[in-house]
Amino acid sequence: MKKVKYFVDKNYKISEVDPRMFASFIEHLGRAVYTGIYEPDHPTADDQGFRQDVMELIKELKVPMVRYPGGNFVSGYNWRDGIGPKEDRPRRLDYAWRTTETNEVGIDEFVDWAKKADIEPMIAVNLGTGTPQDAGYFVEYCNHPGDTDLSELRKKNGHEEPHNFKLWCLGNEMDGPWQIGHLNADDYGKKALEAAKIMKWVDPTIELVACGSSNAEIPTFPEWDRTVLEYLYEQVDYISCHRYYENFGNIEDFLGSFADMEKFINTIVSTADYVKAKKRSNKTMYLSFDEWNVWYQKKIKLTDWEVAPPILEDIYSLLDALVFGGLMCSLLKHADRVKIACLAQLVNVIAPIFTRKGGAVLKQTTFYPFQQVSTYGRGEVLNVLLDAPTFKTNLHGEIPIVQSTATYNKEDNTITIFALNCDQIDDVELSAELRSFGGLKVIEHVVLDGPDLNATNTFENPENVKPRNVDIPEVREGSLNIVIPKLSWNMIRISCNK
Template identity: 60%
Template sequence: MKAKVSLVKEFKIGDVDPNLFSSFIEQLGRAVYTGIYEPGHPTADSQGLRGDVMNLVKDLRVSLVRYPGGNFLSGYDWKDGIGPKDKRPVRLDRAWHTIETNEFGIDEFVDWAKKSGTQVLAAVNMGTGTPQDAGDMVEYCNYPSGTYWSDLRIANGHKEPHNIKYWCVGNEMDGPWQICHLDAVDYGKKALETMKIMKWTDDSIKTVVCGSATTDIPTYPEWDRIVLEHTYDYADYISIHRYYENFGNDDDFLASFYDMDKFIKTSTATCDYVKAYKRSNKTMMLSFDEWNIWYQQNQKPHPWEKAPRLLEDKYSLLDALAFGGLAITLLNHADRVKVACLAQLVNVIAPIFAEPGKGAYRQTIYWPFRDISLYGRGVSLQPVVTSDKKITDKYGEVPAVIFASVYNEETKEISIFALNTSKSENSETTIDLRSFSNTKMIMRTELTGTDLSAQNSLENPDKVAPSKVELSEGDNGIYTLNLKKASWNVIRFSAE
């Protein structure tokens, strides 16, 4: 099997926004409790924040972390999570059928984010919440002092404003599973009035309105059009969400990138239609603020309890490869996808897994996310690709090898991410960099193996991990490589 990718410095897709490397923590399962927060853990600090988990988050260089939800958001009163912990109410979380103690809230999360080297993408309740509640939360978090809510924040131990700049206006309000689900017209009207209050409180913030939660819902993409017709002037982004899982056909699963690509293109086209309809000069950007591999078919009923083990998918090498295809797709749409949140970050469908009282380890999907976060910053280039095709039952003919490429103009380095989706054939791959001067391969790694079902664990944390590959010499800017079957590859070059 053969593939060729050619890069031309002037063929730019767009600047890669650092917020493309963001994630998500929801008050769900063990994401917070025994995930990022576990008083008494051997690595916990004075606030009960787990240091081992924090170190892994820092290693990922996550830009934003969305909080507190998620489905949890639509029944959550943010005021329950502030003030003295012994006076905070214990509530039923009806979204996930759990008991929420509220001992962890927005102030604690902001402290965790600062210690973890990341920023907060806060979310306001558009289910049971009101526009006034949202405005009050912005005032509590961002207004300096001298008002009821800002002075309450100061009294709660945070003299300086949190200065949260990014805000989600609800979560998946198109979904009938959502508490106080709304139709598109009602949500659009409520979101508009909510954003007015939020931005009149702090005109520096950026807001994300709810787009479609999945391509499978009957209202997609009409929901997005209607919502944007109401909110276009006030919104800065519209969200899209999508998860993938393996239903038994590995070739279909490895081609999940094909579906994500179509989703982004359709959402972009919907935004541009509304732009034309509104006669607007503003181009609406996308916030892909939930994406991942998630085995939703594995969900089971459970009793009411605090922080149960929910959605704790254990990821395989095959999952990591499919994940890599999604990551490549995001980079190849860097012109319009400006925020992307890997959902989620710890324990719950997450790259980091932590056991109570014990250690934490990297799941297989940690590695491709880390690769794009470390080496995918710069300008996304449009790769000119020729690749052998493969036939899938679900998507028909798709490329067997896919690529994304990023040029960092400051460091003069090129990073190429390549996924060979074939389980049976290596790919003889040619990389043509003649558009650049004096290129030299400086790094090459691959994530592959003979057992696609292999998983990492606390006992064997590095069973699936990338390995270094011998560097190749170029011939006047042309490099020939062998990409192993079923492999995720990172190839980096210096250039003048």
Template identity: 55%
Template sequence: MKKTKNENKVQVCIDRDFTISKVDERIFGSFIEHLGRAVYEGIYQPGNKFADKNGYRKDVMKLIQEINVPIVRYPGGNFVSSFNWEDSVGPKKDRPRRIELAWGVVETNQFGLDEFMDWCKKCGTQPMYAVNLGTRGIDDAKNVVEYCNSKGGTKYADMRIKNGVKDPYGIKLWCLGNEMDGPWQTGHLTAEEYGRKADLAGQIMKLVDPTIETVACGSSNLTMPTFGNWERTVLECAYDNIDYLSLHQYYGNAEHDTPNFLANSVAMDQFISQVVSICDYVKAVKRKKKDINLSFDEWNVWYHSNEQDKKLEKWVEHPHQLEDIYNFEDALLVGSMLITMLRHADRVKIACLAQLVNVIAPIMTSDTGAWRQTIFYPYMQTSVYGRGEVLNTVVKVPTYESKHGDAPYVDCVVVADEENEAVTLFAVNKNLEDDFELTCDLRQFADYKVVEHSVLTHKDLEAVNTEENPDNVKPVDATKNSKVTKGILTSTLPARSWNVIRLAK
């Protein structure tokens, strides 16, 4: 990376009263799709020594609870666009085995809607359920809302009761299909076709349960040729019956160009701003009062498994698929992506790291255990300590040239938790060689002291965690690096590092 004048200094400027938004805890959500070993051998593995009586992996559940995941999107993803939800309920012996078109495998349906809801309850998380708007339509969307949320006395609510679940699940958040602009999607649609379908589905689902919220599909990624026009058209069609618009984006480093890879947070920031602009344009044109907020319900690093997955055999059950082994530099970008979403907390209300277990995931399993990948740590720490009010964080720091434009050497955001009298500063130092000296005026937070400075760093950018060496990349205590003197926080951010600086009274 190029060096600049006044390098190695970063000034963080905040004001207690200049806030962006209260953090919606759902921004720390995740995703479980019927894909690879996410469900089978991931969260569910009957007969495994770690499984409970229902087949749920207790060791995995413990790690999920460590993250404090607030919502989990399910059952897809591409999977949902040819999925019949009825296949996944009722006696397991009666559930059909189906060819699964999205990922070219066989789906046994031995883990389904009822099991997922039971698993969510045991995990302490909430569901974000997706309906099939690919091969199916608005009637099936209505029926699954009735199955999940109606009390009884009607066909599908009584079906749930017959299946052993008396009380409604009360699912509040629903995805209206998945990536319906993508030609890879079963039953993919034009923007006009999807907008109309989403509008009708949202309308009829809310007639069944007026308390639900709906998420419409935005573009599958920023590089789609219809990006922008797709969002505008869908919003024009469905504005009144949707509450959120989705964003999906993954980043990779196949070129082994770390500076440009870490600069992807700049691209993510631009992406969010562009979609917000489109939402507000349609709001103005339609003269509406409500804002359409964003659900960044697929985001992560994804590229390590691409070549391996080309060799997979088709029509088998839950193969090792999309199993990216994450390295240390991936964790740095994941930290920057989390910071970017927090800086947009006024409009990004929901986000799902894709996915949660085994499939492009922070948690990996084998028959003999579960362990944390490198990206687990920024995700977990931001979820645990990033709840509160996001302060408008101005970061004065040198930049470097990247393919996305000027990229700051340091990404940073500050979250104030007034209820618990805590302030947390999250920062990524992208400089691969040099430490940065950080200062932040905290005199408005009188009597706040540093209680912890956690640092994730490693000399090898490609270092990974394995079952044999699960702690190769993990945070270390660096509290001695930070102090508050006369209200001024000073801290050292090591080269190539993820930092969490916690202050409290």
């Protein structure tokens, strides 16, 4: 059995975890909204049409924030189309996904849903076809208390109190040629700067996210990020990151996706710090990793201009869930700079929650690692010193067979270790040195694994892939020896007695 040495000290911490690390994303795309969170004819729908079975699972995931309304969708979206009496709202062609948008759900409905789900909205403005003035008007409608045309219109539409959205995205993926109103870095920087000025004049309390690069393969990466930050460094609080992973047939490369995510984060951090130095600024730029997931970006031919067609409905396997867990470790390991991370997306569209129109709701395999880390990955991220054998990948070079991080929660005095074993043949014995925490007792060891890496959850067999509890070892003199099964995702929770 391979052995991994694991050292954690309570005094060696990376950062407090921002709860927004466990955020998600709802875009007007496919069935994310319609027959996802909203389906008035569903047996569980409330008086506003929101599916309660879906909301229960979202609450189980403990998602604190959701980005809305896009995504590519937002770059052609007029927020005014989604307010006022529903019978008066226009049906529009959505150029981004070539569907028809009914506008049954708009900003006021979304804020009602968010309150019911105990979620803080993260709102994106249109900097594709939209103007800086449009962005300012949107903030005014949502956040200004009253006595202006737009704030009084909000009241007329049923919301006397302002929505008080505090986090706003300055567009979406504006570096991408696929984006409606695509701009080069200089033109985006100038436009976003004017939008930022107006938006903060309307509400000085808001935080802003600048569009970073949409991916690492685009030729302008990371020069785009440098240029944009040189325009916006003192006006924004975050630069966005987007990164997706899929299995191209090499399991070692896919399992090692966490190494690419960490390289990607380090590149953006370095770029931001260069701009900080160039500007002689005392401000540290943080990252909003507001799109990430496993996503199989296959091309699907659909009939144009349908309403809520089944777009991007990936069905996730056990292998996908293992890779997903490794990515979550990477985000936590960079909690000093990554303050926001949005799993893209939340329901139906490349999502951990999947619905049938008029029917049941399903937990996909990726639901479980997200739920575990969102629930128990709070508190402080600890700096883990790991001595492990490596395995060879084509894309990432030699990387450790175990990807892991650990958190310490002062509130309940617990340590949680998250670990992905990438070894395809052997279990691993993990020897963890934890003596700085005092007396310890293992609460549980939960494993996600199985004989079939391609296994999925279905409506007919919804618990085909789910975590299992295994026997827990004793902690002796501050040391823990625990077996991590081959090709498995693990959560080990430990209580501290003093």
